[in-house]
Amino acid sequence: MSVPSSRAGAPSVADDASAAGGRFRRSRLVWAAAAAVVVVLVATSNLYGRAEPTGRYRPDLPADVLTTGCYPLPSGVRFDFPYQVRSDEDLSGGRRHLLLQFDVIDPTTARAEVTAAFAEAGFRPSPAGDATSDLVLVRAVSGGSPATVGVTVRPIPGVAPDAVVRGTIDLDLPSVPLSSAAAVCAEPSSTKRFTDEDGSS
């Protein structure tokens, strides 16, 4: 058996030193080349036009349906507390179920806010009451039967007292037809009027 080459045997100190020197030079060369590529890229970056991201991973936040005019609240009603619409659907008998969640305020305040918002638009508490709603409000309609609204305010069970989202407001309203031709009215993400098809997607 002959003397093994340094490749097969343990590398000698001299081999290591020269190999390390070679690596050092090579790594400097690599860094210099990388820097040159970066400089060229930056310098030529405006020659080929701009890139156009699709933006599909962060679509614009859909507008709040109660502000778009697509399916408005009864005329004159405006909620002045933090809420988000969770669902909106037409029921049989010309009624509409609008589900909101209220944020940051407690249920008592939420109930007072909703009542005040309807009161400002001319609704008055109805003595008749209703089996499914906590509170029934009525407004006379000239030449027709009065508009009635059922309001039920509930805390969300199990949320902390200082949580952001605190409770739900179920509104039983008279149905309204689509009242705007805006494109956003066709977006379930804004109107919160979901169909079975939306659920399966």
Next chain:
Amino acid sequence: MTALATDRVRERGVPLDRRDALPAVMVALMVAHVVLKVLIYSRTSHADVVGDERYYLDAGRALSNLVRDAAALTSPDSVELSRDVVGNGWFMPGMALVLTPLFIVDPGASMEVVRAYLGVVSTLLFFAAVLAVRRVLGVQYAIALLVFPGLVPMWAIFSFAAWGDLTAGTMVVFLVVEVVAMTRVVQQGAAPTLAQGARLGLIAIAVVYLRSSALVLVAGVVATLVIVTLLVLPRSEWVRGAKAFVAAAAVFVALLAPWSWAASDVLGARVVTTTSVPTALANTFGEPDRLCFGPCDPDSTEWFGPVRYAREVARATGGSEVDVLKEMSDYALVGVTASSYTDDVLENVDRYVMEPERFQRFVRSPGVSEDDASERLLSAATHWLFFTALVAGLLGMLRAWRGPLDRQVLRIVTTVGLAALFVQPFVHVSGARYWTTAAPLLALSAVLLLPRAWPRSAQPAEPVVNPVVLHGLYVVQIALAAAVLLLGLALYTVAKA
């Protein structure tokens, strides 16, 4: 001379003539890898953008525009950067940075060009990792990488895709190589240099940018190195050693800061790496019908629906969507029990490891049929190579090594790294692309199974390292092996029950 030569041969554990053949085998495997990639490109090139790839491509486009604005000294398009780079704060833009040069040169690059570019970049990076492994750990380790994942069809398919998992896995190889190289310096009684420290920090932050959940791996591997260094280094060298690690930390933090700052600024809350953890936990273990304090909008996915809801709440309250997401997650997780958690973890483990070829059907040019014989061959090859490597890698984790420090550290960081990646199914919905981050480590672990396949290293004549430390590390290895075994048995028992 003959005796000396024989000694050296015995030391390597491989006969001389076979050792001489190994570099040739390595070159042949590199050629095979390139041939595989060319073949795979022909069935992948027209594959449309899939899932999260959309984000990485959009972010790359937006970053290329940022470079244009910087070069032209105009103010950047902050709306575009917020929307497309920070986005929902889910992903760090590592792959976007990889894609930026392409979008500078070709702003309207087609999918064929994007996939070709990613294929070339991933091959160059993989070969660089293989060569670094050959230099520091030896040719057997390099060959192992070239076989697994180098010959795995699904790995090759992923290498044309824009997800960061595979590239992160390749960068993890550089991390391990750097840690072993630094250990060797320490083993000689010297402190790692500032340059080594800075390089360690650079590699570590690159891994995190490519796959933010690999932060656990980076922390585990670097912590191992720091502890070993402190134990081994003579006190006279401590200050220099500390400087190297401070350099590593400085580079890491300096490069993490732009992302953390931008994401925190855009999303209005403190974001360090990602905002996706609360939703991920809720989606994995929580009650979906509680996530939006009730069901989320049915027209969206389990990822986009909660973010839209959180943005709506933030709009209503003037708060930050990130804070809302955390409260949503807490509320959805209230009903988690030990048994529901265990069931979900088992499902995740299943998704993590049981179908490595799953994405083959997603990343495929239109017109390529699933029933095609070549497609079936690709998935079968992925399947068998993966499970062979998985078993070998896991068995490798059960082996403890006595001997020099670098061997022991390699053994420990391989196990720590794999264990850190296996945290994923315990905290996050798992998918069939996460294995690509772990694959190179599995290969290194599998080599450790071979008799006397320790990494090549010129050992000092006199052992500098305190034998107590070496014994201690040996015990650590045994403890890690026992922990792996126990975890495996526990999962098996629970899964069977």
